[in-house]
Amino acid sequence: MKLNTLLTSAAVALGLATGALAAEDKTKVGFVYVGPVGDGGWTYEHDQGRKAVVAEFGDKVETVYVENVAEGPDAERVMTQMALEGADLIFTTSFGYMDPTINVAKKFPNVKFEHATGYKRADNVSTYSARFYEGRAVQGHIAGQMTESNIIGYIGSYPIPEVIRGINSAYLHAKEVNPDVEFKIVWAFTWFDPAKEADAAKVLIEQGADVILQHTDSTAPQAAAQAAGDVITFGQASDMAEYGPKPRVSSIIDDWAPYYIARTQAVMDGTWSTSDTWNGIGAGMVKIGEISDAVPAEIKASALALKASLADGSYHAFTGPIKKQDGSDWLAAGETADDGTLAGMNFYVEGLDGDIPQ
């Protein structure tokens, strides 16, 4: 017998079984995490979203999760296992889970899948992501005015469009308020490795950076900045408020809870359908953490004004005129970037030094 048939019939059998036990009628939601739930960043916030689902639906829902799942065959096995055990909806929360999600979804047509930050969809696979670059614009705006050395350090994880988008957005808005600002970028090639991230932060501080932006998930850069003294940082993915009011002066918070609740509700109601969600500050998927007192009041006020204009859609974080790093034109004056270009962004804007690693 083919595995597909076997798995499908098992899934169908399970579906029947759960149908028969209609008295219980729990919706089972699975979460696959790339890091530990205690990372204080990316995975932590996804797990907060899971807890919000539990809080919202109580006994009507059962959630399961597996943390530290390597991208590749391990992820595929974990997803299959969740589907076999009767999950109705599975959130796969890392870009590298894309092909595994599609593979497993093919075998379980009755289970709904939600893949974060990817671009492959199917009848039972939706994708979702947040417009973190809107938060980066606010960060850049604050960072550009707060820096005294005019050097801003940036810890990149992997040179993928999402990260490059964040660098460009932060740079454009820092440059806008401080024409002398310079970005130094270190690629850590990891999402979560406290030791590497701390090293990266130290290197940047030694090179004169007095602001550290990070696109990695641990709080290690915050600790390194605290140890170094007069350096400011921003929380990434999670508020990281324990490092406030300084070095952490603000943060980008991913708030997945409303989305997870809405999608779980849709599965319960039988109204779930494939979608591609990309929400920003306006929809509440991206939040700006409390701007601390270490930031002067007028900078805080203008940062909040920028946030408000991003939220109501009156301003787009990528509004021309913007040139690419090589000097070629990208956006004409007043023109805003389209989502397609943003989704696959693989170039720096004019003024950034260095090359995107290849």
Place this chain on the structure above:
Amino acid sequence: MIRLERRPQPSPIWSMATPLVAVLATMIAGGLLFAALGKNPVEAIRTIFWDPLFGEFAFYYRPQLLVKGAPLVLIAIGLSLGFRAGVWNIGAEGQYIMGAICGAGAGLAFYPTESVLIFPLMVLAGGLGGWAWAMIPAVLKTRFGTNEILVSLMLVYVAEQFLASVSLGLLKNPEGFGFPGSRNLQSWDSAHNAELIAGSGLHWGVVAALIAVIFAYVLLNRHMLGYHIRLSGEAPRAARFAGVNPNRLVLFCLGLSGALAGLAGMFEVSGPSGQISIDFNVGYGFTAIIVAFLGRLHAFGILLAGGLMALTYIGGDIAQSNMGLPSAAIQVFQGMLLFFLLALDLLTNFRIRIGQPEVA
């Protein structure tokens, strides 16, 4: 008073029994750990060791044991030959990566041609890639006397940088919207290391692992070279008197273990994994060191040890999902296994005496 007394001969019974006792001790200590976390220890142990083999969904997990165990066994077999000869290749992870890159690269160069020759070419390239990467510490050792432990380990990190580089550049999927990672070989028939029998988990990597087990057994027990390997490890001076050329042995052991690790990487990238990506390697090369020792550096022992490690991985994930155990607890559990094995190894060479030593 308890004291240790060296045995005149290593105990053959304890040599066989320590892995089993270590597994039992791990179950007990692990059970206590799980109980301390507020979980039912019996259920946790059953979930990890029993459910993947005989539980409700064993039809899915059993094939997964082959998928997870095959690269471990293939790499560990190569390592065990070197370990027996006192040649310490710690860098199998790097050789695994280079094998995958070379194998996938050789295939993707011909994309989208369909030909039966592509897969064999990829196998060849994968083995050669791992071999070449292992020859760096081998040649440095034989020419300049460098330490192969350090060099092979450091080359793992170099290989990881190569992996990131090709994922972002040379092998990046041109249709991937700028995201890193190669094309998925699973969707290209000529390069796909598919299951030989659908639903069995049996792919070419599993076949290669089984062949390697038999090959290693024959080599060590029925062949002059195998005798030289064992002799060099157990009595290096005697080996030199017997005419063993230590340099040739270093080149052979490192080269072979590198080639096998490279093959493992190639079979993984063309099969279960499907694509080269920045996070392609998940530590098989390091876990295989544990597997080699857990299997007492014996070919069939490694086969069993590889299966056991695969079981703890798969069962561990099930326990996480079904019982809410944190992944750190599962990792501690796996660590205990090696810890108890090494600790109990003492009993092979020593016996425990209780009471005062007799006065001579």
